[in-house]
Structure formats: structure tokens, C-alpha cells
Amino acid sequence: MNSRDRVYAALTRGPVDRIPVCGMGWTIGAVAGGFSTKEYAQDGNIMAKGQIAFWKKTGVDILNPTSDMGQLAEGWGVKMRYEADLTPMLDEFAVKEPSDWEKLRVLDPLVDGRMHVTIEAVKKVREHLGDKVALMPYVPSPLTSATHVCYMEQVMMDILLNPDALHIGLKTMTETIIAYIEAIMDAGADGVLYATTRASGEITTEEQYREFGEKYDRLVLSSLKRQDGTNILHVCGVEPHFGILAGYTNANGINWWDRGSNLSLEEAKKKFGDKICLVGGIDQTTTLILEGAEAVEQEAKEAIEKGFADGRGMILSPGCEISPNTPLENVKMMVKAAELYGKGGR
Numbered sequence: 001m002n003s004r005d006r007v008y009a010a011l012t013r014g015p016v017d018r019i020p021v022c023g024m025g026w027t028i029g030a031v032a033g034g035f036s037t038k039e040y041a042q043d044g045n046i047m048a049k050g051q052i053a054f055w056k057k058t059g060v061d062i063l064n065p066t067s068d069m070g071q072l073a074e075g076w077g078v079k080m081r082y083e084a085d086l087t088p089m090l091d092e093f094a095v096k097e098p099s100d101w102e103k104l105r106v107l108d109p110l111v112d113g114r115m116h117v118t119i120e121a122v123k124k125v126r127e128h129l130g131d132k133v134a135l136m137p138y139v140p141s142p143l144t145s146a147t148h149v150c151y152m153e154q155v156m157m158d159i160l161l162n163p164d165a166l167h168i169g170l171k172t173m174t175e176t177i178i179a180y181i182e183a184i185m186d187a188g189a190d191g192v193l194y195a196t197t198r199a200s201g202e203i204t205t206e207e208q209y210r211e212f213g214e215k216y217d218r219l220v221l222s223s224l225k226r227q228d229g230t231n232i233l234h235v236c237g238v239e240p241h242f243g244i245l246a247g248y249t250n251a252n253g254i255n256w257w258d259r260g261s262n263l264s265l266e267e268a269k270k271k272f273g274d275k276i277c278l279v280g281g282i283d284q285t286t287t288l289i290l291e292g293a294e295a296v297e298q299e300a301k302e303a304i305e306k307g308f309a310d311g312r313g314m315i316l317s318p319g320c321e322i323s324p325n326t327p328l329e330n331v332k333m334m335v336k337a338a339e340l341y342g343k344g345g346r
């Protein structure tokens with residue numbers, strides 16, 4: 001099996017030769033390729049080179065050519081701050097008052113913001129690596145994007161006080177995100193890592209997420225030309241609304257922080273294992289960045305036992321983007337552990 005077949009099989013909970021591995025390596029591509037984070041975030045060729053370097057040094061099955069939260073947001077007027085070796089940061093938001101939601105416009109992914117960087121990187125990586133790797137760039141959902149153009153606290157206030165204005169903004173962002181994903185797919189991606197990061201109890205109630213999140217997520221996912229489910233949802237936070245997300249169509253996997261949230265891999269396997277592919281098992285905040293390869297091997301082995309005992313329906317992965325300072329040999333160890341302990345065919 002090549003990486004694309006392996007990932008597709010895992011996402012459809014079919015048999016695999018071994019458990020696939022996702023590196024969740026975004027900005028670390030700059031480090032792997034010896035580039036500054038600023039040039040990596042602004043040039044698709046450089047992003048491609050960085051991603052290819054990351055792949056060569058780790059051998060992961062899924063690459064996520066992505067730089068930062070501003071790739072779309074900058075198109076809506078958000079100002080960025082670039083600092084050496086750090087992921088570019090959102091510096092000045094575009095939506096400062098509720099009426100600003102109505103002023104957002106639908107963006108052209110080839111022209112506005114820095115979406116073109118990822119689109120170009122996908123094209124280039126595919127040209128160079130062919131089927132050796134699955135490509136799934138990070139794309140924020142409409143509600144997540146709302147919190148990239150406006151303070152999160154203000155978005156939460158608008159949910160309560162200015163829902164109509166916020167809905168107008170979410171609609172504009174939905175149209176933009178659909179166009180962005182289509183452009184990414186046309187460039188040769190296998191799917192996207194679709195970030196539903198605000199679907200977590202410490203940020204939204206289930207009811208709020210259904211109205212301001214799920215509604216638009218479903219619109220995005222159901223509008224895409226490709227409906228084979230090769231998209232992975234990504235949720236941050238400690239109380240993921242897993243029940244809502246596991247019911248989505250056209251997204252067959254969920255990545256979440258299984259080692260830091262209130263839902264363990266073991267419990268997720270029991271409750272949702274027959275519905276959706278589980279993408280996790282490795283703690284990016286501790287083991288992967290702070291410890292040695294041996295600890296990573298043990299953690300991977302344990303995760304595989306809990307989530308992959310039946311030989312299907314899991315991708316070994318960190319629970320969120322890995323820090324650019326993560327030792328690459330630790331990421332490589334995830335792949336080695338997958339080969340050692342994650343044989344499929346059961």
C-alpha cells in the first residue's frame with residue numbers, strides 16, 4: 001500500500017497493511033527545510049520544499065502543507081506579526097464591531113490572503129512525491145475563521161447579542177472556504193484537515209455550536225465536489241463535541257487531543273469506533289516535544305493497542321499542530337512504531 005491508499009483505507013475503516021501516521025507538521029516544515037517561518041508562510045515553493053524535507057526526515061503518511069491562522073484571515077484585512085522562528089501571529093483583527101461582519105467579502109483563494117501559498121505547495125509536493133504521501137492542508141471552518149478575524153471573546157458575545165450580524169459573516173466565510181477547499185483539491189490534495197476547533201464545551205455549548213458551527217460545517221462539506229469522505233475534522237479543546245462531529249457526512253476522521261481532553265482514545269473507540277476513524281494517540285504537548293524517542297515508541301505502542309486492536313479505523317497522530325521545536329527523530333519514531341506495532345490485516 002502507498003500512503004494515499006493506506007490513509008484512504010483507514011478513513012473508510014477498511015483493512016490496512018499498517019496504521020497510517022499523520023505528523024501534524026505545519027510550521028515545522030520551515031525548520032525542516034532550513035527556512036524562516038516568514039518566507040515559508042509567504043511562498044508556496046518554499047512551503048513545498050519545507051514539507052518535502054519534513055517528509056524525508058520523518059516518513060509520515062500525511063503531510064499538512066499549512067503555515068498559520070492568517071492564510072485566510074489576512075485576506076479579510078487581519079494584520080500579521082512575523083517573528084523569527086515563530087509561527088506568524090494574528091496581530092490586529094479586522095472585525096472590531098458587529099457591523100463589520102457585514103463588510104467582509106467572499107475571497108478569491110488564488111488572489112486574496114495567503115491561500116495561494118498552500119495551493120501552490122500542494123501542487124509542488126504532489127509533483128515531487130506522487131502517491132508516496134497523502135496531502136491534507138489545514139483549513140479553518142467558518143466559526144473558527146470568525147475567531148481569526150475577531151477576538152474570540154467578542155465572537156462569543158456576538159453569538160449572544162448580535163447573532164444576525166455574525167450569521168452574515170459566517171455565510172461569507174462559508175462561501176470563501178468552499179472555494180478554497182476546491183482549489184486545494186484541484187491542486188492535488190486528498191482532502192483537508194478541516195478545523196472545527198470551536199466545537200468544544202469550554203468555548204461553545206452544544207446548542208450554540210449547532211447553530212453557529214455545525215450548520216456551516218455541513219454546508220461546506222456537503223458542497224464539495226468530492227464526497228468520498230477523505231477529510232479529517234480537527235477539534236482543539238478539552239471538551240470536544242464529539243457526538244456532533246462524528247455525525248458529519250464527507251468527513252470520515254476526527255483528530256483531537258485524546259491525551260488532554262475529557263475523551264480518551266479508549267472511550268472514543270468504544271463509543272464512536274464503528275462510525276468514524278480516530279486520529280490521535282500521541283501527546284504533542286509533552287511526550288513528543290519533551291521526551292526521547294523511546295517514550296514516543298511506548299506511547300505509540302499503547303495508543304495502537306487501545307485504538308487499533310481490530311486493525312482498522314485509526315491514524316496515529318499528535319492531537320494538534322506540533323511545535324516547530326519538536327525533535328524530528330521523535331516524529332520519525334511514530335512511523336517506526338506504526339511499522340513495529342501497527343500491522344493491519346486482522
Ligand SMILES: [Zn+2]
Nearest residue numbers: 235236320321
Ligand atoms: Zn488544534
